[in-house]
Amino acid sequence: MSDVIIERTNWLDSHFYIETEICENFDNCLLLRRKKYYGLSMFILETQIDILPTIYDSIVYYAKSILKVTIVNKIGFYDLHNKQWICEPICDEVIFNDFYQTVELIVDGKHGLLDISSRRVVIPILYEDVTTNSMNNYLWVKTKVSFGFINKQNGRLIGVSNAILAYDHPNYMFVKLENERVVCVNETGNKDEIIMRKQSLINNGRIEVKNIKYHISEIVDLYGYVLN
Amino acid sequence: MAVNRITSKIVLNSVFRGIYHDKPSLKYRYKIAHVSEQMFSNMELLAKRVGQKISSSDVNDFLFNVKHLQCIEHRYWYSLSLHEIMPGEIHKIGFVFEGRNHTLELMCMKKLEFLLIDSSLPEVMPKSSIIQFFDTAVFANNKELFIGKLGVINVTETSQVVPTEVFYCLNSFFMENLYKYPVSENLWFCYNKISEFLKNSNDREETISLLLDLQEDGLSMFVFSKMLDSFC
Numbered sequence: 412m413s414d415v416i417i418e419r420t421n422w423l424d425s426h427f428y429i430e431t432e433i434c435e436n437f438d439n440c441l442l443l444r445r446k447k448y449y450g451l452s453m454f455i456l457e458t459q460i461d462i463l464p465t466i467y468d469s470i471v472y473y474a475k476s477i478l479k480v481t482i483v484n485k486i487g488f489y490d491l492h493n494k495q496w497i498c499e500p501i502c503d504e505v506i507f508n509d510f511y512q513t514v515e516l517i518v519d520g521k522h523g524l525l526d527i528s529s530r531r532v533v534i535p536i537l538y539e540d541v542t543t544n545s546m547n548n549y550l551w552v553k554t555k556v557s558f559g560f561i562n563k564q565n566g567r568l569i570g571v572s573n574a575i576l577a578y579d580h581p582n583y584m585f586v587k588l589e590n591e592r593v594v595c596v597n598e599t600g601n602k603d604e605i606i607m608r609k610q611s612l613i614n615n616g617r618i619e620v621k622n623i624k625y626h627i628s629e630i631v632d633l634y635g636y637v638l639n
Numbered sequence: 640m641a642v643n644r645i646t647s648k649i650v651l652n653s654v655f656r657g658i659y660h661d662k663p664s665l666k667y668r669y670k671i672a673h674v675s676e677q678m679f680s681n682m683e684l685l686a687k688r689v690g691q692k693i694s695s696s697d698v699n700d701f702l703f704n705v706k707h708l709q710c711i712e713h714r715y716w717y718s719l720s721l722h723e724i725m726p727g728e729i730h731k732i733g734f735v736f737e738g739r740n741h742t743l744e745l746m747c748m749k750k751l752e753f754l755l756i757d758s759s760l761p762e763v764m765p766k767s768s769i770i771q772f773f774d775t776a777v778f779a780n781n782k783e784l785f786i787g788k789l790g791v792i793n794v795t796e797t798s799q800v801v802p803t804e805v806f807y808c809l810n811s812f813f814m815e816n817l818y819k820y821p822v823s824e825n826l827w828f829c830y831n832k833i834s835e836f837l838k839n840s841n842d843r844e845e846t847i848s849l850l851l852d853l854q855e856d857g858l859s860m861f862v863f864s865k866m867l868d869s870f871c
Contacts, residue, residue, distance in 0.1 A: 591804075604715070608723055615821030616725055616857055630818040632859070633725055636807050638818035 415483050419448065419466035431465060437472050438491050451478075451489075462494060474512070474527055479505075488514065490530050498525060498532055508543040515543060524550065534561050544579045544623050551577035551584075551622075560584045562598070571600045576627070578620040583610065585620045592635040593620055608633065642701035646693050647808035649685045650701060653678050655812075657842040658867070667837070667867040671702050704805040708864050714798040718779035721751055721772050726826045727862040729756060730778055733796030736760065736789060743786075744800065745770060746865060749825040756869045763788055767869045802861035809860035813850040822857035826866075829858050833866055 426445070435442040440453045443465055450465030463470065469481045476491040480500055487500030498516060506515040512527040516536050523536030526545040533550060534541045540553035549560040549569070558577035559570045571577070574586040583606055584596045595610065597603040610618050611633040621628045629637045642650060656670040672678075679695055686693045712731060724730065724747045731744045743764060744757035755768040764786075776784055778797045785791050810817050823829070836849045853863060 605717065608725075612723060612725060615824075616727070617818065617821055633728065634801050636802070636804075638807075638810065 415485075416466065419482070420464065423448075423464055423466055435472075437478065438476050440491060442470055451491075462491075463489065467500075473507075473514075475530070477527060477530065488525060493530065497530060498523075502536075506543075511544045511546060513543055513545045515541060522552075533563055533566075535566075540624070542577075542579055542624055547579055547581050549580070549582075549584045551579065553577070558586055559600070560596075569596070569598060569600050571596050576622060576625075578627075578629075579623050580620065585618075587629075587637075591637065593618075593629065593631040593637065594635050607635065642693060642697050642808065643691070644808050644811040645689055646682075646686050646691045646697075647701060648812045649682050649689075649691075650693070650698055651705075651809070651812040653682055654702065655843055655846075657846050658837075659841075660871070665871045667871060669705055670842075671706060674698060674702070701805070701808070704803075705809065708805065709803060710861075710865075711801040711803060712798045713801045714796070716780060716797075718777050718782065719797070721747075721776045721778065722774075724778075725822060726750075726824060727822055727858065729800035729865055731796075731798045731800055732778060732784070732794050734784075734792040734794050736763075736792060740795070742796075746826075746862070746869070748827055748830065751776070752827075754830065754866070754869055756865055760789075766871070800865070802859070806859065806861040806864070809864075813847065813860055814854040817854050817857070817859060820855050820857045826856070826858065826862070829853050829856050829862075830866060833863070834870070837867075837870055 429445050431443040431445045433441050434444050440451050440462060443450045443452055445465035448465045449467045449470045450461065451463040451470060452459050452461045467480050467482045471479045473479045477497065478489040478491055480487045480489050482500045485500040486502040486505050488497040490497050502516045502518055504517040508515065514525040516523040516525055518536045521536050522538050522541045523532055524534035524541045524545060526533045533545050534552055538552040538554060542551045548563055550563060552559050552561055557572055558574040559568050560577065561568055569584065571586050573589045575589055576587040578585040585593055586596060587593050595603045595607040616632055618631050619628065620631060630639045631637050654672045654674060656672050658667055659670045661668045679698065682698065683693060726747050726749055729744060729746045731742055733740060733742050741759040743755060745753040746756050748754050751772045751774065753770045755764060755766055755770060758764045758766055770786055773785060778794065780794060780797055782794055783791050784794050832849065832852065850863065
């Protein structure tokens with residue numbers, strides 16, 4: 412990717428004299444076009460300051476002052492509010508999830524997750540699959556051998572061995588193990604019977620666990636057996 | 640390939656005949672019909688229709704497990720307040736009484752009220768006794784526990800009795816909609832229904848109808864089977 416950027420920058424250096432055309436105005440920033448490439452700049456005290464050079468194939472406003480920037484089929488996201496990249500244009504594919512306000516980022520078959528409301532990549536692009544729901548405290552990720560969770564507060568990966576499925580839950584981490592039993596795990600990735608019991612007590616013996624991405628909704632009892 | 644929740648429905652539908660009292664083992668057991676070759680062929684065919692496979696040894700193993708329902712005892716070392724125990728849960732406590740090791744298997748019927756499912760002290764604490772604990776009681780190793788007839792005992796071992804997959808195969812046949820119903824806060828109503836049921840005929844239809852009724856109280860086949868044990 413850097414080669415393309417260097418090549419485009421060189422092109423820009425040799426074509427600086429070409430006048431730019433103002434295409435759109437995003438949050439006091441101007442979307443400029445020089446020939447077929449787009450860039451971004453803003454005026455401070457009548458001085459034009461370039462934010463993004465006119466080297467990109469497209470710049471589109473996505474949501475909450477976040478721009479989707481494309482260069483040679485690689486997609487990135489730029490935060491107009493903080494004037495910095497959230498994710499540089501390296502993604503082969505992105506999947507928007509408007510309901511949860513997230514964007515799934517895919518690079519060479521590896522997945523990550525961008526959270527629009529917190530304006531950051533909450534799951535780095537390293538996993539086989541990731542959740543689309545960023546509202547939970549723990550975000551599940553699928554690794555090559557099992558499932559795990561990313562603690563949204565500190566970004567730490569919590570690995571769980573022998574898991575065949577992980578669920579989306581607002582506060583806790585539930586996984587289904589190879590023996591088809593659903594268990595609650597703690598920050599160390601080990602089984603947490605106390606939480607499981609507390610959740611069971613709150614819900615009168617029936618804990619509902621969901622994996623939103625795979626459209627799975629299961630009701631388990633205190634022992635972790637799936638009832639439906 | 641063992642019998643799973645789908646194929647277990649086919650098997651049980653063909654062989655289940657009700658409940659009987661097995662005198663040698665002094666337990667209530669599920670009455671299972673002898674599986675003839677024709678019956679097995681029918682089961683095999685029905686399984687095939689739903690994309691499943693069953694072998695005669697799988698069916699035999701499954702029916703053996705249904706007859707001799709086994710549970711897992713899961714030992715725990717944490718302290719468990721009785722307020723944190725759900726109705727229908729079964730806990731086994733070990734203790735020393737008059738110089739000997741004893742155990743009591745207790746089922747929570749409602750908050751702080753337990754039914755004695757099994758006892759190694761039948762003279763002092765017979766099965767089906769009701770045990771009421773104090774508000775502050777806990778199940779924990781090396782903690783004291785007050786039980787009316789025994790006084791204060793020192794608990795030496797605590798374990799939770801956990802069902803095996805075979806109970807869930809039974810659930811899928813008898814209590815297909817169990818997941819829809821939360822566990823009732825008071826299981827004494829269920830206990831009374833079972834008690835009434837055992838006084839009368841308990842063939843296939845009556846048993847199925849009772850179990851459908853119990854399902855609405857969130858009572859699983861595991862709890863039902865364990866409650867039956869307390870009547871023996």
